Amino acid sequence: MDLSLQIGSLTLANPLIAASGCFGYGVEYADIVDLSTLGGVAVKGLFLSEREGHPPPRIVETPSGMLNAIGLQGIGVHRFVAERLPELRERRAIVIVNICGTTLDEYVEVARILSDAEGVHALELNISCPNIKEGGITFGCSLPGTHAVVSAVRKVTRLPVIPKLTPNVTDVASFARAAEEAGADAISLVNTFLAMAIDVHTRRPKLTNIVGGLSGPAIRPIAVRMVYECRRAVKIPIVGMGGIATADDVLEFMIAGANAVQVGTMNFVDPFIWTKLMDGIRAYMTTHAITRLQDIVGTVDTSAREKAWISS
Amino acid sequence: MPVDIDAAVIENRRLSADYNVLSLAAPQIAAAARPGQFVMIKTSGGQDPLLRRPFSIFEVLRDQSGEPSGISIFNKRIGVGTTLLSRVEAGARLPLLGPLGRPFEPVDPPAEAWIVAGGVGLAPFVTLAAALQARATPTTLFYGARRAEELYCVNLFEDLGVTIVLSTEDGSLGVRGRITVPLGDALERRPLGNPVKLYVCGPTPMMRACAHLARAHGRACDVSLEQVMGCGLGGCYSCVVLAHGADPSTGLGAGGGKPHHTRTCIDGPVFDAQRIVWDAVSGH
Numbered sequence: 001m002d003l004s005l006q007i008g009s010l011t012l013a014n015p016l017i018a019a020s021g022c023f024g025y026g027v028e029y030a031d032i033v034d035l036s037t038l039g040g041v042a043v044k045g046l047f048l049s050e051r052e053g054h055p056p057p058r059i060v061e062t063p064s065g066m067l068n069a070i071g072l073q074g075i076g077v078h079r080f081v082a083e084r085l086p087e088l089r090e091r092r093a094i095v096i097v098n099i100c101g102t103t104l105d106e107y108v109e110v111a112r113i114l115s116d117a118e119g120v121h122a123l124e125l126n127i128s129c130p131n132i133k134e135g136g137i138t139f140g141c142s143l144p145g146t147h148a149v150v151s152a153v154r155k156v157t158r159l160p161v162i163p164k165l166t167p168n169v170t171d172v173a174s175f176a177r178a179a180e181e182a183g184a185d186a187i188s189l190v191n192t193f194l195a196m197a198i199d200v201h202t203r204r205p206k207l208t209n210i211v212g213g214l215s216g217p218a219i220r221p222i223a224v225r226m227v228y229e230c231r232r233a234v235k236i237p238i239v240g241m242g243g244i245a246t247a248d249d250v251l252e253f254m255i256a257g258a259n260a261v262q263v264g265t266m267n268f269v270d271p272f273i274w275t276k277l278m279d280g281i282r283a284y285m286t287t288h289a290i291t292r293l294q295d296i297v298g299t300v301d302t303s304a305r306e307k308a309w310i311s312s
Numbered sequence: 313m314p315v316d317i318d319a320a321v322i323e324n325r326r327l328s329a330d331y332n333v334l335s336l337a338a339p340q341i342a343a344a345a346r347p348g349q350f351v352m353i354k355t356s357g358g359q360d361p362l363l364r365r366p367f368s369i370f371e372v373l374r375d376q377s378g379e380p381s382g383i384s385i386f387n388k389r390i391g392v393g394t395t396l397l398s399r400v401e402a403g404a405r406l407p408l409l410g411p412l413g414r415p416f417e418p419v420d421p422p423a424e425a426w427i428v429a430g431g432v433g434l435a436p437f438v439t440l441a442a443a444l445q446a447r448a449t450p451t452t453l454f455y456g457a458r459r460a461e462e463l464y465c466v467n468l469f470e471d472l473g474v475t476i477v478l479s480t481e482d483g484s485l486g487v488r489g490r491i492t493v494p495l496g497d498a499l500e501r502r503p504l505g506n507p508v509k510l511y512v513c514g515p516t517p518m519m520r521a522c523a524h525l526a527r528a529h530g531r532a533c534d535v536s537l538e539q540v541m542g543c544g545l546g547g548c549y550s551c552v553v554l555a556h557g558a559d560p561s562t563g564l565g566a567g568g569g570k571p572h573h574t575r576t577c578i579d580g581p582v583f584d585a586q587r588i589v590w591d592a593v594s595g596h
Contacts, residue, residue, distance in 0.1 A: 268543035
């Protein structure tokens with residue numbers, strides 16, 4: 001049974017990646033999850049320097065989901081390399097570092113530092129966090145901006161570059177195309193949906209930041225649709241995510257067009273989810289006599305529906 | 313190392329319309345639990361509410377041979393999750409992740425321990441009182457509520473030989489007023505040479521007031537904080553509080569300077585009260 005896949009020069013043993021912002025720096029989970037068994041670990045977004053993030057409350061639950069406005073609290077790239085990366089190396093994790101910037105130069109500088117660090121396997125470009133006003137999302141919501149960040153980082157690193165796309169745009173596939181044209185090795189999507197929740201008794205927003213990003217099973221069908229649209233627009237690998245809770249959800253994303261997936265919110269609910277997902281994927285492969293998991297990518301069969309639509 | 317157990321509900325003891333004690337079969341968690349630690353409970357089988365909820369380990373339950381067999385939680389009905397836990401019946405199963413968090417450090421004699429609890433803030437203190445009793449540390453419980461009917465489970469502390477001081481806001485039992493009234497008096501009367509450590513859990517204004525009293529009287533004071541928590545393992549950075557000084561788990565914040573956002577789940581829930589920037593703490 002072959003579960004592996006390729007992103008640029010990087011081989012992942014399986015398609016299950018811990019999503020950035022939902023798995024700390026990986027080391028927090030190292031005692032309960034064998035990090036080397038994951039396809040990869042996307043660590044919490046890093047700027048050049050430390051950041052305190054937003055004041056609490058930072059999360060609120062909504063039906064089948066949650067809103068967050070953490071505000072990218074983080075230790076900065078230097079402390080990450082010095083204090084967290086050695087343990088990740090020792091645990092033999094495939095490390096995908098999510099990088100952030102308030103300017104183009106900051107993305108480039110963070111990418112440079114990480115490219116020289118031993119044990120970093122890929123860079124995920126955060127151009128999609130909905131909770132930070134400066135930088136990031138302004139690149140991710142403009143086609144020239146997306147192209148500019150991806151090309152700039154592309155020039156300074158040999159590591160695979162994976163821009164993470166926002167769903168808060170009219171046509172996400174056009175951003176996938178811009179990323180591919182700029183030299184991205186893969187794209188990941190979706191980041192969270194900009195959302196809001198209000199306490200009707202106090203008439204105050206439930207988050208200090210007023211708005212936040214919606215994640216969890218509530219967004220899954222929208223994310224699946226967006227992965228499907230991007231698959232038709234680009235050739236590069238797609239890392240799909242959005243409320244994955246079961247092996248069937250993983251398979252749904254892959255059939256829609258994802259080569260790999262990330263699991264975020266549901267890891268909070270069940271930190272032992274990884275072996276359950278893996279067992280479910282293997283069982284599916286056995287049932288359907290699939291020897292190479294990548295063979296199911298983008299195989300959604302829309303022909304019958306299209307025929308029915310035409311004849312109706 | 314925390315484990316996730318599909319724990320059977322042994323008993324749901326309803327104390328009132330709003331409070332219940334839920335006993336859960338979880339031998340591994342019971343055996344590993346230290347005073348003041350917590351568990352993350354999935355309150356629904358489905359996805360609403362989606363996330364687990366943090367609960368202090370209220371009691372460590374033991375079987376007939378004295379081996380740890382389970383834990384209980386002290387639940388106050390507030391929102392959707394706690395309402396589900398108030399209604400659950402024996403035989404049901406609840407996913408239970410734990411034990412989690414930095415525990416209390418019980419003091420040894422000749423120091424005394426003064427436990428200060430407000431309302432549902434009683435939750436982390438039975439396990440602490442048991443640990444203090446095992447060390448023969450003289451222990452007092454200061455326990456306050458709005459009225460006499462809301463002072464629960466005092467017998468658990470009496471059985472452990474704890475001295476009890478009660479207060480009610482309506483004066484129906486014990487000292488009239490908030491628990492900081494008898495606590496303040498006791499601190500005034502206490503000769504400076506006799507070491508005493510305060511352990512506090514309750515509403516935020518009460519914990520803030522206790523922190524100020526402890527500082528004014530030069531007494532050590534630990535608080536157990538509850539914040540909205542996503543994962544309980546340090547992964548999501550939801551449960552932060554603004555704190556001075558270095559975090560035990562990571563050394564972040566060492567070197568002083570400005571206070572920083574520290575995670576309640578892995579650097580707490582127990583904190584030195586003087587580390588906390590109380591004006592920035594959310595919650596009631």
